[in-house]
Amino acid sequence: MRTQVAIIGAGPAGLLLGQLLTKQGIDNVIxxxxxxxxxxxRIRAGVVEKGAADLLDAAGVGARMHREGLIHDGIEVAFGGERHRINFRELVGKSVIVYGQTEITRDLMEGRAAAGAPTIYEAEDVSLHDITGDKPRVRYKKDGAEHEIACDYIAGCDGYHGVSRKSIPDSVLRSFERVYPFGWLGILVEKPPVSDELIYASHERGFALCSMRSHTRSRLYIQCSLEDRVEDWSDERFYAELKRRLDGDAVARLQKGPSFEKSIAPLRSFVAEPMRHGRLFLAGDAAHIVPPTGAKGLNLAASDVYYLWQALSEFYKQGSKAGIDAYSARALxxxxxxxRFSWWMTSMLHRFPDSSGFEQKMQQAELAYLVSSPAAMTSLAENYVGLHY
Incomplete structure (x- = not known):
């Protein structure tokens, strides 16, 4: 098989890149x-920046997001038993859309099927070859048979555990990582949200987040130990702990119901540099991981896709490699x-098991400064809604 761009991974990053390239008439296989x-x-994030929403529109798959997504003009930060609203619309003139990553993936899958672009699922033993040469190839097995795809470029959108990053020699790749000493225990429940906007709560017992996927579905989280197991947390225990970390009004509005998904996610920060080696590009979780506190995972993948889409379009339409050569630096x-923003949000809102009394006082001072300073709130709002591409 021959194509122009081989895309590894059919998550949001790979599907979005494929859809954008297809609309430009650039052949691709996922x-x-x-x-x-x-x-x-896969249960993932649900906050979409303006830039990511614009990209979904450019890909022709944004209609349902605009129809069913929830526009949020701010968030609430809770500490000391009180909530403080940070108004994005007033501070920076932008909003975010709450729309589940699962729904984005579904929209992209349907858009790709409608375009007739090929996606090969259950591709086993994928391997990348000659990525520093002029004729890179991708090999895989499907239904017991071996196949090979010849291509011009390879986009590695296959996540942290995928083959793409592992195909870059250790002598070339440099990794940076911070592992946090806690995780998030989260549940999905068919109950209305506690508030019209997300509540980020900092409490002496640990962080909590009241989020949502729709007007009738809530996504709730509490900070937990890395040693905890999902089996140890009944719904009743979860709700009891969540209530301890919320303000009185939020507790009064919290509607309990049986969870239909429950999981623990460890938190870490990770970046791999460079994001290009030869004719292989990394995008999304293949290149970086952020803690979910700042709602940046999906949105960072979208910005990678934007830079890569622009670079490949320039090459195929104008014959210029300028965007390709600049891709890694621009994305990084x-x-x-x-x-930085995700690390800051995480550090400010969570209780660290080894923190001293001084460090806890610094957290309290940081929160007090945030909600009393228009400049500090503007900085948070600017980063939360998404920096310019």
């Missing part, structure tokens, strides 16, 4: 080691700013 049903079963400049 390889995914899981089934489509498995990909749709935005990645590190988002990593």
């Amino acid at each position: 390889l995914e080691r899981q089934t489509g049903e498995y990909v749709l079963g 400049a935005r990645v590190w700013k988002a990593e």
Whole structure:
């Protein structure tokens, strides 16, 4: 098989890149080691920046997001038993859209199917070859048979555990990582949200977040130990702990119901540099991980896709390699700013098990300064709604 761009991974990054390239008339094939049903079963983030929303529109798949998504003009930060609203619309003139990543993936899958672009699911033993030469190739197995795709470029959108980043020699790749000493225990429940906007709560017992996926579905989180197991947390225990960390009004509005998804996610920051090696590009979780506190995971993947889409379009339409040569530096400049914001939000809102009394006082002072300073709130709002591409 021959194509112009081989895309590894059919998550949001790979599907979005494929859809944008297809609309530009650039041939591409997506390889995914899981089934489509498995990909749709992943529970992920639900906050979409303006830039990411614009990209979905450019890909022709944003209609349902605009119809069903929830526009949020701010968030609430809770500490000391009180909530403080940070108004994005007033501070920076922008909003975000709450719309589940699962729904984005579904929209992209349907858009790709409608365009007739090929996606090969259950592709096993994927391997990348000659990525520093002029004729890179991708090999894989499907239904017991071996296949090969010849291409011009390879986009590695296959996540942290995928083959793409591992195909870059250790002598070339440099990794940076921060592992946090806690995780998030989260549940999905068919109950209305506690508030019209997300509540980020800092409490002496640990962080909590009241989020949502729709007007009738809530996504709730509490900070937990890395040693905790999902089996140890009944719904009743979860709700009891969540209530301890929320203000009185939020507790009064909290509607309990049986969870239909429950999981623990460890938190970490990770960046791999460079994001290009030869004819291989990394995008999304293949290149970087952020803690979910700043709602940047999906949105960072979208900004990677934007830079890569622009670079490949310039090459195929204008014959210029300027965007390709600049891709890694452009993407990483935005990645590190988002990593900083996510690290800052995480550090400010969570209880660290080894923190001293001084450090806890610094957290309290940081929160008090944030909600009393228009400049500090503007900085948070600017980063939360998304920096410019």
